[in-house]
Structures are given as structure tokens and as C-alpha cells.
Amino acid sequence: MTATTAETHPSPTGHPQRWLILGVICLAQLTVLLDNTVLSVAIPSLTRELDASTADIQWMINAYSLVQSGLLLTAGSAADRYGRKKMLVAGLALFGVGSLAAGLAQSANQLIAARAGMGIGGALLMTTTLAVVVQIFDDTERVKAIGLWSTVNSLGFAAGPLIGGIMLDHFWWGAIFLINIPVAAIGLFAVVALVPESKASYFRGTASGSPVQGDRPDLLGALLSTVGMTAVVYAIISGPEHGWTSLHVLAPATAGVLVLGVFVLWELRIPYPMLDMHFFRNQRFIGAVAGAILVAFGMGGSLFLLTQHLQFVLGYGPLDAGLRTAPLALTVIALNLTGVGARLLPRLGTPGTIAAGMTLVSAGLAAIAVLGGDGYGGMLLGLVVMGAGVALSMPAMANAIMSAIPPEKAGVGAGVNGTLAEFGNGLGVAVLGAVLNSRFTALVPAVAGAASLPTALAAAGDAGEQERISDAFASGLQTSQLVGAVAVLLGGLLAAMLLRRAEQADSPKAAA
Numbered sequence: 001m002t003a004t005t006a007e008t009h010p011s012p013t014g015h016p017q018r019w020l021i022l023g024v025i026c027l028a029q030l031t032v033l034l035d036n037t038v039l040s041v042a043i044p045s046l047t048r049e050l051d052a053s054t055a056d057i058q059w060m061i062n063a064y065s066l067v068q069s070g071l072l073l074t075a076g077s078a079a080d081r082y083g084r085k086k087m088l089v090a091g092l093a094l095f096g097v098g099s100l101a102a103g104l105a106q107s108a109n110q111l112i113a114a115r116a117g118m119g120i121g122g123a124l125l126m127t128t129t130l131a132v133v134v135q136i137f138d139d140t141e142r143v144k145a146i147g148l149w150s151t152v153n154s155l156g157f158a159a160g161p162l163i164g165g166i167m168l169d170h171f172w173w174g175a176i177f178l179i180n181i182p183v184a185a186i187g188l189f190a191v192v193a194l195v196p197e198s199k200a201s202y203f204r205g206t207a208s209g210s211p212v213q214g215d216r217p218d219l220l221g222a223l224l225s226t227v228g229m230t231a232v233v234y235a236i237i238s239g240p241e242h243g244w245t246s247l248h249v250l251a252p253a254t255a256g257v258l259v260l261g262v263f264v265l266w267e268l269r270i271p272y273p274m275l276d277m278h279f280f281r282n283q284r285f286i287g288a289v290a291g292a293i294l295v296a297f298g299m300g301g302s303l304f305l306l307t308q309h310l311q312f313v314l315g316y317g318p319l320d321a322g323l324r325t326a327p328l329a330l331t332v333i334a335l336n337l338t339g340v341g342a343r344l345l346p347r348l349g350t351p352g353t354i355a356a357g358m359t360l361v362s363a364g365l366a367a368i369a370v371l372g373g374d375g376y377g378g379m380l381l382g383l384v385v386m387g388a389g390v391a392l393s394m395p396a397m398a399n400a401i402m403s404a405i406p407p408e409k410a411g412v413g414a415g416v417n418g419t420l421a422e423f424g425n426g427l428g429v430a431v432l433g434a435v436l437n438s439r440f441t442a443l444v445p446a447v448a449g450a451a452s453l454p455t456a457l458a459a460a461g462d463a464g465e466q467e468r469i470s471d472a473f474a475s476g477l478q479t480s481q482l483v484g485a486v487a488v489l490l491g492g493l494l495a496a497m498l499l500r501r502a503e504q505a506d507s508p509k510a511a512a
Contacts, residue, residue, distance in 0.1 A: 017194060018136045022145055024190040025129040026152045028092055031183045032122045033156025038164035038176045045173040046111070056108040062237045063112050067119030068126065069422040070230030074222040076127035076415025077274045081217065084128045084135070084411060085197040089188060091124030096184035103177035114177075123418075130414035134402050135198045144342035146402075147395035151336040155329065162323065198410075218274040224263035225274065229419065231256030236426035244434060275412055279405060287498030288400035289420060291354050294491025295393055296424025298361050301432035301484050302386070305477055306368070306379075313474045314376060327380055331387025341392045350400050351496040351503065357393025358492025361386050362485045369481035373474055393492070400499065431487075432480040439476035444469055 039061060046052050046060065079087040098118035105111035130149060137145045167175050235253035242248040267273040279285050303325065310321035335341060345353050364386030371378025398417055405413035 018141075018145070021136055021194050021196075022133065022148060024187060024194055025088070025132055026149060027183065028088065028125050028187040028191070029129045029149065029152045030156055031092075031095065031180055031187065032125050033153055034160050034163065034180075038160045038167070042164060042168060042173045042176055045168060046108075049173060050105075050108045050111065052108040056112070058237075059112045060108070060115055063115040064119040064122065065422070066230060066233055066237065067116045068122040069233045069419065070226045071120060071123035072127060072418040072422070073225045073229070073275060073412065073415040075123040076131065076411035076413070076418075077218065077222065079124070079128045079131055079411035079414075080199060080409055083197050083199040084131050085191065085195050087124045087411075088128040088132065088191050088195065091121045091128060092184050092188045092191065094118070094121030095125065096121075096181050096188070099177045099180035099184065103174035103181075105174070126418045127411050127414040130398070130402070130417060131410035132195060132198070134407065134410045134413070136196070142402075143345050143395055143399050144339050146398050147336040147339070147341050147391070150394050150398060151333050155333055162326075218267075218270065218272065221263060221267055221270070221274040224259055224266060228256045228258075228260035228263055231259065233422065233426060236430055239430050239433075244430065275416070276409070282404050283498050283502035284400060285404035287351075287495045287502060288354075288397050288404065289416075290491060290498065291358065291393065291397045291495030292401065292417065292420040293424040293427070294488055294495070295358060295361060295390065295397065296421045297428040297431070297491070298358075298365060298484050298488035299386075299390065299428065300425030301428025302365055302368070302481065304429045305432060305436065305481055305484075309368075309372065309379070309474075309477050310376075313373065313470070313477065314379075324376060324379075325383065328383040328387040328390070331384050332391045335388060335391035336395065341395050344392065345396055345399075349500075349503070350396050351499040353396040354393050354400075354499065355492050355496035357389045357391070357396065358488055358495070360389025361393065362389075362489035362492065364389060365481050365485035365488065369478045369485065373478060397495070428484065432484050435480040435483050436473075436476040439479045440473055443472035443475060 043057055046057060050056075052060070075087065075091075095118055098114050098121055101117065102111055102114035105114055130146070133145050133149050134142065163179075164176055167179065231252040233256075235249045235256060238252070239249050264277060267275055267277050280289075306325055307321050310316045310324055316324060341353065341357075344356075348356060364382040364384070366382075367385060368379050368382035372382060401417050401420075402410065402413045405416075
């Protein structure tokens, strides 16, 4: 028996309504991203009105990311099999229903459960939106379209705290969830009316020559990937609270790695895997994967450090600190909306664009470390430089990942892209946070075991000791930011080298 694959493709020049459709799916994407950043501003209100403990607040935030990251690969595979438009509609509906349940929650546990339900919708949206972009745009416009799609991530990050602050000034905390419902409803209507259906159709021949549906769902692969990713992300989330060497972290991390190992072995054995492991033989794919992880590593870790730097070293409040990180996102938005990255990519090539972008991200981190300790001016420079680097590198890497995967697996490719971002963010927080803590406690051994800088300052005996503790924390921040800068720079060079080698290997094949 032989297997062939049929895929619904756009016309050679792309779908005639492609830019309008891009606006629709970006609206769906923005709904998801705003909800994450808005929630952080509402923490005091949730603590007061729902009588939520610190652990409850952590689970309100983490229930969503835990469910979403665990389901990304499975959601992408389901979109490829059953239809990307269907999964986009399902994702918007689930997200809307979850938002309604969250806005009307009467207890912390109800809100945590609603957030987990929203995570299922979020996983479907994060994978199907990028997969639809790949389907409706041709090669000449795809990089620009992915750049605009990735701009929405930055817009959600920048606008979330501001919208959250405005909503909480005029309404109760539930309004930050209920505002998602009309947006989801508009997105749902627009998706049904405008977005074309696309999915991979798999057929295998029979002895009589008639085609029958093949490629049975990889249910065990879906279960293994979900359990493994959830366990690993849970360990990363739990690390700062329980300590990276505690059993509470090591047990789920070990279990997650073992389950993911079984997932890899299973995917190598079956004829129709959910994630074809042979993709990892493609140097273009590996280079883009390495770059994506390390950009997310630098971004996730640096933003984790920046919020502490702004609050604990420069003395800003939580909302002011969030707003002062906005120049990074605004720079990304400005450069992607003007199409700078899309215009530079043909001139520099994918390896050169990624190398240039990640070098700028690294330089921005270094500028924040060296110049940001005495005031906001040096940090502002670093944020703008980082934003320029992200605007160049992230769309190029997303395009490289999606280009290295067959069109019929676009949903899985989007799931890989989203999973890498989640993993890189968590890894950045874990590693750079550990560097910060080790440097801090090395300079001031007396604070070892303190849960945070405020705890250490409260335990200090006098003003002189408090100043010494603050200086040690600032030094730890600087060290960890420089470590992040070096990691991002080396990652960019590695990704560019692998991509360059892949292009050189492909050149003789193309000529032949």
C-alpha cells in the first residue's frame, strides 16, 4: 500500500482576502494575549475580594499557562487533521465560555478552574492562527504576515497593564474577563464568514484501488506529549517557590523528561506520527528551533529580571514598572508594522537576519545591565535595542520553522513554535533567576533562604545593612542580565551557522 497526502492550498498569489483574514486572526490572538497581562494588574483585587492566598493567585496565573503549554502540540495536530477553521472556531468559543465563567466566579477555586478551561481555548488559538497565516499567504508575503502576527504578541504585552488599570479603576475585577466575550464573539463571526477551511487529507490505497481514510489519530502520542510537557512546565513554574533542587520540582521534571522520551520513541515507531521526528534531521529546522528557544530564553528571563529591577532597585510601583517596559513592545510593533524585517530578510538572508536580530537583543540586555542601574534612561536605551532585535529575529525564525515543515503539518509546526516559546520563557526565568539568587547570596550570605528582596530588607538590622543588601541585589541582577546577553548572542550565532549550512546544502539540490 502507498500513502499520499492532499492539502488544501491557497492560490499561487495567496488568498484574495488574506489581509482581512489576517486582521481577524490577529484579533483572536490578541484576545488570548491581553488576558494574561491584564491578570497581573488585578492581583490585589483578587486577593481582597476572593480572599485568595498567595498559592491561589499563583494557580490563577499558572493554571492557564500549564494547560495551554501542555496541549499545544496536540491542538496543532488536531487542527491539521480535523480542520484549522473548525479548531479556530472551537478555540474562540471555549475561550469565550471560560472568560464568562471566570468573570462570574465566586471563589478562588472556581476562577482557577475557569482559567484552566481558557487554557484549552488558548492552545487551539495559538496553533491555528499561525497555521492559517501559512496557508493563506504565499512565500513572497509570508514573512511580512508572520511579522504582523508576532506583533500582536508585543501589543498584548504592552497594552495589557494599561487596559487592566483602566478597567479596574471603573469596574470590579470580573470585568477584565467579561471584556473578552464581545471580542471573542466578533472574532467568531468573522472567522465563520471569512476564514477558509484547510486541513491535511491522508489516503492510502487498498487492494481494490479505492481510497480509504488513513492516518489514524495518534492518541497515545497526544497523551504522552500533553503529560510530558505539563509535567516539565509545572516543574519550571514551581522552581522559584520551592527551590530548584527540591523534590517538588525534581519529581515532575524527571517524570516529564521520561514521558517525553517515551513520546519520542513512540513517534519514531509508528507510521503516522503526530510529530515527525525526522524534522530534527533538517538543519534548517534545528537552527530555527535553537534560535527560537534562546530568543524566548532571553526575553522571558530578561522581563522577569526587569520587573524586579524597576520595582526593587529603581523604586517604581507594579503598574508603573509594567508601563516602563512598554518601549520594548512598542519598538517591535513599530518595526513590524512598517515591514522593516520583511524588507531586510531578502537582503540579509534568514541566517543573517537572525544573527543581526539576536545580536541586537544581546546588546540590549548588556545595555540594561551596564547602564540601567542608576536610572531609567539607560534601561530605556536597552529596551529599544532589544525591541529592534526581536522585530528582526522572531518573524524570521517562525518563518524558518514553518518553512521546514510540510504544509500539511502547519498546525503541528505552529504547536512546535508555541511550545518552544513556552519552554524558552520558563527556562530563561529558571536559569537567570538562579544566577541572580546565587550572586545575591554570595555577596550577602546572611540573606540565604530569604524569599525575596523585601523579606531580606525587612530582616535587616539598620539602614547600612539595607543599603548593602540592595546593592548586592542590583549586582546580582547585572550579572544575570549579562549571562542572558551572552547566551542570546551565542544562540544567535549558532542558529545562523546551522541555517547557513542548511542553505549551502540545499543549493546543489536546487541547481540539480
